[in-house]
Amino acid sequence: MSETPIEGAGIWSRAARGSAWTAMSFVAAQGFRLISNLILTRLLFPEAFGIMALVTVMLVGLTLFSDMGTGPAIMQSKRGDDPEFLNTAWTIQILRGGVLWLMACAVAYPAALFYDQPLIAMLLPVAAMSLLFAGFEPTRVDTANRHLLLGRLTVLDLISTLLGIVVMLVLAYVFRSVWALAVGGVITAAIRLALLSSFLPGASNRLRWEGPAVHELLHFGFWIFLSSVCGFLVSQGDRAILGKFLTIEGLGIYNIGAFLAMFPIMLGSTVTARILIPIYREHGVDTDVAALARLRRLRYYLTGGLLACLAFLALAGPFIVQTLYDDRYLAAGGVMVAICAVQMIVVVFLTYDQAALARGDSRGFFLVSAAKASLMAVGFLVGAVNMGLFGAMVGQALAMLLYMPVIARLAARHKVWDARHDVLFLVLALCLGALAVWVNWADVALLIPGSGGGFHGGRIE
Template identity: 55%
Template sequence: MQQVKAIFTGEGLLARALRSSALTVAGFGGAQVLRLASNLILARLLFPEAFGLMAIVSVIIQGLMQFSDVGVSPAIMQSKRGDDPAFLNTAWTIQVLRGAGLWLVACALAWPVAVIYDEPLLMQLLPVAGLSLLITGFNPTALDTAKRHLRWGRVTAIEFAVQITGIVAAVALAWWWHSVWALVVSGVLSAGVALVLFWLFLPGAGNRMGWERLAASELIHFGKWIFLSTICGFLFNQADKLILGKYLSFDVFGVYNIGFFLASFPMLLGHMLTWRLLIPIYRELPPHESAANFAKLRRMRFAVTGGLMALSAGFALLGVWLIGIMYDDRYAMAGAVVVLMALMQLPQIIVMTYDQASLAAGDSRRFFILTLAKAAAMILALLLGLEWGGLMGALLGYGAAMVLAYPVVIWLARHMRAWDPVHDAAMTALGLALAALALWLNGAALTDLAQLSGW
């Protein structure tokens, strides 16, 4: 126990990384338990169309955040001036202006989005949901400072408190209104609570409006590629909802989102771990500097990928059963979606530890090229899959997209001297064995999905 305590205490990179990993996993696990419980309650208080409508609103809001991301957070995390007050105030000023602009854009988009999806209610939902963008713009840079130094204790506690607040609000409002408005309003309330708690409880000097020319120049130079990267990242991560939301009825689309909700747990955890940990780790352990650094990164990579694949295996093998015990017959098709989506996310899990190497080195251009390739592959694969095989074809296309983009992953990782073919080959073999077992166990449900998709 003393040895374990020694490993987790102290201010070295390993201790901070392990503490951050433990906090991330614990926070994520608790958050997902709460998220699942609230989803089960809301599925009974609301109707499938509400989840379909909210999925469209969420995609638009997330899209606005990503389409306008100028890389303030990663710039603070990797810059040598990341602790300089003048640099931080300039970054915060950019962030506040961006938040105000995003809310205005959300209001402007309300009418065309309502016309595209033939749903007048979206004209009212989007401006209200967009208030969360305005509020988030005022979050203090103390949040980014905590990320920079791998100090996640208070951040995790605050995020947990915010989630509880949002869930309680969503359930109470859904019981009262029985409307999609419960989901929208609770999201805005959560953003407001997060803002207050971050300002009150995160250590560090408060921000104020300021503009330093050199700081702005550095932020803009680094952020121009991040801006383009986040547009592509949005298209890669949300293309399924944008495309399927147009081609499926809202009730079927709502069922799809229930299935995606469960199957996405491993990917959400993986993105959270890599975003929180890998820029600082790659910055302090550049793989090109020594074989020892590469060996440490290999051990980290196997641990992250192995853990996420084990979690995916649970959903791939038990997805139909989980949906059966948690939801009523209206959501039965979601079981097959869980199984297939869990399998189709495996290629992303295998390569997700490479992306941040370029950002840690300050090379946001190569990061953009990779995200562009991934977005193009995802859109192409989804459209071809829909054309060829309906919903099931689209799900298969989701998995094929990352396979198509893999050569670009290798190109980026080799340039950073981070590519590990031994890891990729071993995890691919494990993934194929898992896929064979999951398909054998859930063949009947997948056959039903194939028939519903017109096969």
């Protein structure tokens, strides 16, 4: 009896199962978060989401500015199953978590002064305790990702997410304060650590400091660290910039719209990060014609699916916001449309940079990350200063078009570039994005300064 793709033990079978598990987990987790978000908007005020958005920006910034890439290193290294290597990576991870918490305490007060939000000085050290718990997570997580054995890991992730959300909602109901979001995040991290340590199969970690392992991890991680700095600008640069220019209420409204709009790109990034490195590592797609054909089909399915999802959210964004949220958040509909239009361009080039990581080319990964971050940050800032949030979105769209030859060159060097795919989906992305903006222009226009859309304050207005 022949083996079906979903039942097999080969890399493509595990990739199919891993993709399914990852997508299911992500959709379910985001569904839980959406429901909790809807409840929280009834219990808390927009200002709470604005303040927590700034705290999250700083937590993500600290995390990415210190990322040594232990996860990708374990996934691509020849020693990725060696206990000495894994235990050394775990030790580095613990030290990093402690340093991150101390750094959060150190920057809390200056950040509160910079954003003129005194509560940040108290919130940030508490919220940063989640980084301590994350540092102790076992490397069995990375081993499961390395071998695409994601079933149990997915279930544990979902359970921890659901339990954390329940705790956060209870705290919000009792205290009606932004503290519910900060403390809830810490409790979620503690629950996740307990579940992973107790129920994920494999040997337990212990403290270890092996010289060759340290050298390999730090050598690979140096470029990952620089890439993560760039990743911060890509993923959190908008909030970091807007936190200075918008009112805290306007930032809260923007954060709601961004939460809804970023779902597809976050799903795509999660799937590609977990699936493509093992595929590139175990299959020579640059020499195996059949493997390359499968990879191309996978890329078409992924890009097409994400583009369809983004197009739906862009076209229906204002209706979704009007249906789910009260009148305080209506301007978030225009945010959804604009962000989705930009992300349609982003998904076209989503799968290429993982080829560099799989081949150990962390330097090449950094170079394309730096180009993307620089272009998007400059485009966002210049556009925002001259034409508000609408200009910021236009600036980011232009930045992604300029980024296209950079990522194409990296993909060509690693023999995974598909020009037909890029041209086809780029044209489709531009047409769908323009259509969504045209259909919802009344809502998108609220992002322009002076429109009365709630995005006021500072120099943007």
